[in-house]
Amino acid sequence: MCVDDGDFSDMAEQIGRSVKRLEDGPLLRGLGRFVDDLRPDGCLYVSLLRSPVASGRIRNIVNEAPAGATVFAAADLEGSCRPLTVHLTTPGAVSPARPILAGERVRFVGEMIAAAVADSRYEAADAVEQIHPDIDTEHAVMTFEGALADGAPLVHENVPGNLYYVGKRSFGDVASAFERADLVVDGEVTHPRVSAAPMEGRGVMASPDGAGGVVVTTSTQVPHLVAEAVAECLAMERGRVRVVAADVGGGFGIKAQVYPEEILLAWIAMRTNSPVKWVETRSEHMQAASHARDQRIRFSAAVRKDGRVLGLQATIHSSIGAYGGRPFGPLLDPMTCAGLIPGPYDIRDYEYESFAVATNKCPEGPYRGVGMVTAVLAHERLMDLIAKRLELDPAAVRRLNFVKREQMPYVAATGHPYESGDYDAALDAALRASGYAHLREQQKSGRREGRLLGIGLGSYVEFTGAGSSTFKGRGMADIPGIDTARVWLAADGLVHVQTTCPAIGQGSQTTFAQVAAASLGVEAESIVVEQTDTARVGAGTGSFMSRGSVTAATSASRAAALLRAEILEAASWRLDQPVERLSIAGSAVLVDGRQAVTLAQLADPTSRDDGGHEMDVSVTYDAEQASHPYATHVCLVEVDPETGAVNILRYVVAEDCGVLINPMIVEGQVTGGVAQGAGAALMEEVAYGDDGQLLSGTFLDYLIPSVGEAPAVEIEHLVTASTVHELGTKGAGEGGTIGATAAVANAVADALSASNVTLPLTPDRIVALLS
Numbered sequence: 001m002c003v004d005d006g007d008f009s010d011m012a013e014q015i016g017r018s019v020k021r022l023e024d025g026p027l028l029r030g031l032g033r034f035v036d037d038l039r040p041d042g043c044l045y046v047s048l049l050r051s052p053v054a055s056g057r058i059r060n061i062v063n064e065a066p067a068g069a070t071v072f073a074a075a076d077l078e079g080s081c082r083p084l085t086v087h088l089t090t091p092g093a094v095s096p097a098r099p100i101l102a103g104e105r106v107r108f109v110g111e112m113i114a115a116a117v118a119d120s121r122y123e124a125a126d127a128v129e130q131i132h133p134d135i136d137t138e139h140a141v142m143t144f145e146g147a148l149a150d151g152a153p154l155v156h157e158n159v160p161g162n163l164y165y166v167g168k169r170s171f172g173d174v175a176s177a178f179e180r181a182d183l184v185v186d187g188e189v190t191h192p193r194v195s196a197a198p199m200e201g202r203g204v205m206a207s208p209d210g211a212g213g214v215v216v217t218t219s220t221q222v223p224h225l226v227a228e229a230v231a232e233c234l235a236m237e238r239g240r241v242r243v244v245a246a247d248v249g250g251g252f253g254i255k256a257q258v259y260p261e262e263i264l265l266a267w268i269a270m271r272t273n274s275p276v277k278w279v280e281t282r283s284e285h286m287q288a289a290s291h292a293r294d295q296r297i298r299f300s301a302a303v304r305k306d307g308r309v310l311g312l313q314a315t316i317h318s319s320i321g322a323y324g325g326r327p328f329g330p331l332l333d334p335m336t337c338a339g340l341i342p343g344p345y346d347i348r349d350y351e352y353e354s355f356a357v358a359t360n361k362c363p364e365g366p367y368r369g370v371g372m373v374t375a376v377l378a379h380e381r382l383m384d385l386i387a388k389r390l391e392l393d394p395a396a397v398r399r400l401n402f403v404k405r406e407q408m409p410y411v412a413a414t415g416h417p418y419e420s421g422d423y424d425a426a427l428d429a430a431l432r433a434s435g436y437a438h439l440r441e442q443q444k445s446g447r448r449e450g451r452l453l454g455i456g457l458g459s460y461v462e463f464t465g466a467g468s469s470t471f472k473g474r475g476m477a478d479i480p481g482i483d484t485a486r487v488w489l490a491a492d493g494l495v496h497v498q499t500t501c502p503a504i505g506q507g508s509q510t511t512f513a514q515v516a517a518a519s520l521g522v523e524a525e526s527i528v529v530e531q532t533d534t535a536r537v538g539a540g541t542g543s544f545m546s547r548g549s550v551t552a553a554t555s556a557s558r559a560a561a562l563l564r565a566e567i568l569e570a571a572s573w574r575l576d577q578p579v580e581r582l583s584i585a586g587s588a589v590l591v592d593g594r595q596a597v598t599l600a601q602l603a604d605p606t607s608r609d610d611g612g613h614e615m616d617v618s619v620t621y622d623a624e625q626a627s628h629p630y631a632t633h634v635c636l637v638e639v640d641p642e643t644g645a646v647n648i649l650r651y652v653v654a655e656d657c658g659v660l661i662n663p664m665i666v667e668g669q670v671t672g673g674v675a676q677g678a679g680a681a682l683m684e685e686v687a688y689g690d691d692g693q694l695l696s697g698t699f700l701d702y703l704i705p706s707v708g709e710a711p712a713v714e715i716e717h718l719v720t721a722s723t724v725h726e727l728g729t730k731g732a733g734e735g736g737t738i739g740a741t742a743a744v745a746n747a748v749a750d751a752l753s754a755s756n757v758t759l760p761l762t763p764d765r766i767v768a769l770l771s
Contacts, residue, residue: 014518018664023509032247035203035219036279046278047124049114049131051106054140054360054692062132069118069127074103081267082233084260086329090475093165095324096156100260107155107322108362109694110287140360140692144317147357155358164320164330165356171413172349177311181302187385190758191374192685193294196367197704200249202289203279204262206269213240214266219248221256221504222542225327227534229258230266242535251504253366254289256544258326286697290365291686294319297378307386307397311349314341320356321363327478330356336371339414343379344423344461344630345401350413360692366544369738376460380742398459416463418628419723429654429716430632439636452641454751458633458743464731465550467623484538485555487516487563488616493587493600494528500540501552502532507665508548514661515553519560521584538618546731549661551621554725559619566615570602627722629730631655633743639751641770644763646682646748648711656718658730666732667715673736675710681744683760
């Protein structure tokens with residue numbers, strides 16, 4: 001194959017352009033195809049009976065559903081549907097198998113007990129009302145103290161002490177660091193349990209394919225991982241399971257895992273030989289879609305009198321809930337948080353203990369910035385506490401402790417390989433853009449007037465787009481870590497792209513089109529990016545951990561470059577012209593700048609006389625290591641001393657996510673992420689009663705920021721290209737959230753002169769702190 005090294009002047013124009021989102025037209029015209037839009041002939045509807053208690057033993061299930069509804073319980077699945085299992089190789093980690101339908105015990109409010117299948121959604125829901133479980137209620141463990149107390153009831157008999165996992169690591173000489181310290185700074189942060197709130201909840205439709213297989217259409221971020229799990233649970237050959245990602249109305253990580261509902265719907269479809277559909281209600285979403293965070297971190301730092309951190313100790317408790325979700329198990333928050341508590345700081349002596357605790361709550365799973373939000377909250381509170389103790393400026397303490405640009409590439413004490421970055425530059429840009437010195441003066445004058453103004457900083461480094469070696473090292477055997485892109489010249493004469501990272505609302509169809517267009521030498525608008533279908537694209541991992549612009553984009557770029565070479569070679573044969581004289585523009589191949597043959601003609605198999613083959617290229621990319629974006633956030637707040645209300649007056653982000661494929665989309669990601677981070681800091685909390693009953697089951701009780709509460713965000717871009725792969729991108733999907741929670745919390749703590757922080761900082765908590 002000849003690879004053309006000709007004029008690629010248009011390529012640079014594709015990368016870095018704020019192309020309007022190509023996917024938005026159909027969505028705005030109501031032409032999207034979400035799971036609930038799918039209505040195949042003969043479709044049956046599923047409604048689910050969920051446990052009304054947090055812990056108990058099922059004695060009996062009385063089925064009084066009408067004759068027109070079919071009811072399935074755990075006994076019906078025996079022998080034909082296995083539990084959902086997480087495969088871990090992590091030493092000491094335990095992740096009990098999760099039954100698709102609870103048979104003997106229930107372990108959280110919302111766990112599935114039975115399913116009713118009927119001709120309409122309403123009939124199915126009515127049938128569920130006539131199914132009556134008889135449950136002997138048992139004591140629920142809901143807190144760290146309750147779960148870890150001597151003699152506490154066990155959530156699982158095979159999880160001694162209610163500990164799924166205990167991680168203990170020590171790096172360097174921590175004891176020596178504390179001996180050399182001028183002072184020791186202690187602190188504690190508590191992050192509440194929270195839930196993502198995508199516009200579209202979960203939904204699944206499954207249909208038999210007529211050939212002994214099943215097609216599952218689901219609102220998911222990880223279609224290939226769902227396909228693997230369905231095949232395993234139903235004991236089917238993997239090739240007989242096809243999973244299609246419908247249009248996804250937001251994910252944020254909550255759809256980056258396999259749920260029992262996806263397995264159950266596939267089983268019911270095969271059992272009834274009919275298409276079946278389930279779409280969750282918002283109350284189901286709050287009960288049974290995964291939660292996140294719910295962590296407490298206590299830390300102690302050995303500090304020199306100039307503010308330099310010599311050593312650090314941390315103890316992390318994470319409430320995982322009733323099960324570890326597939327594919328991560330109970331490890332995601334505890335392991336990620338512990339590994340990143342040193343953050344962007346040059347701390348070589350560090351040790352931690354991290355406890356993954358079983359509780360009778362909804363299982364936890366990934367949520368934007370998983371583990372990293374709480375790690376950053378801890379190390380950024382530490383920087384502010386050091387500044388307060390030593391009467392130093394918080395920015396100066398950060399600057400003193402940062403890893404320096406000349407130290408790059410830098411391997412953190414915990415093993416994270418930071419490939420590139422300039423943390424001082426991000427801090428400088430944020431301080432300059434915010435007018436930090438002026439903000440401090442404004443704060444002083446405001447306090448003289450009795451106003452409670454606070455300034456918070458949030459500096460962080462995250463890791464994104466990890467490959468197979470990262471997940472293998474963590475013992476997460478269900479995550480391949482690779483991603484594949486397929487790029488082909490279709491019969492319509494257009495170049496089509498499909499990747500293993502489905503679009504979930506983040507604009508990836510546009511960015512993938514830009515990347516492919518750059519490699520092909522055409523305009524992004526001429527590329528068709530399809531949603532993920534496991535039958536039409538090779539193996540991969542999915543859309544989480546900001547993988548899109550790293551792993552999927554790299555695969556798409558490489559595949560498109562190979563396709564370009566194939567197109568030019570086919571045109572060279574057809575036109576009897578050397579490749580060096582050919583180029584691609586729009587929908588045609590040019591000879592010396594003049595159109596000679598259209599792509600549609602090249603794609604038409606009936607017109608080929610070159611003995612050629614279908615032009616269809618797939619590339620799988622496995623990143624050698626993760627990429628590491630970073631940023632500094634600056635937040636100015638005012639706290640009303642009478643009501644406890646917090647008003648965000650100013651918000652600035654200086655971020656470096658490597659090369660920007662589409663700056664407009666990056667800014668949208670940052671802005672949305674900041675809103676979620678601020679929401680967690682100020683208002684969001686999944687609350688349970690002592691008996692395990694959910695107290696925040698609707699948006700009346702679980703508050704999320706609206707446009708009125710979300711701050712306006714000023715964004716400064718820095719570009720330090722990643723050296724992990726040729727695109728130089730680092731990922732942009734999570735940083736807004738990762739930095740915002742800490743920055744807002746620090747700002748409020750600064751306004752209140754508070755030390756230890758328990759989120760969310762709601763008006764009642766703030767009034768209590770002031771009293």
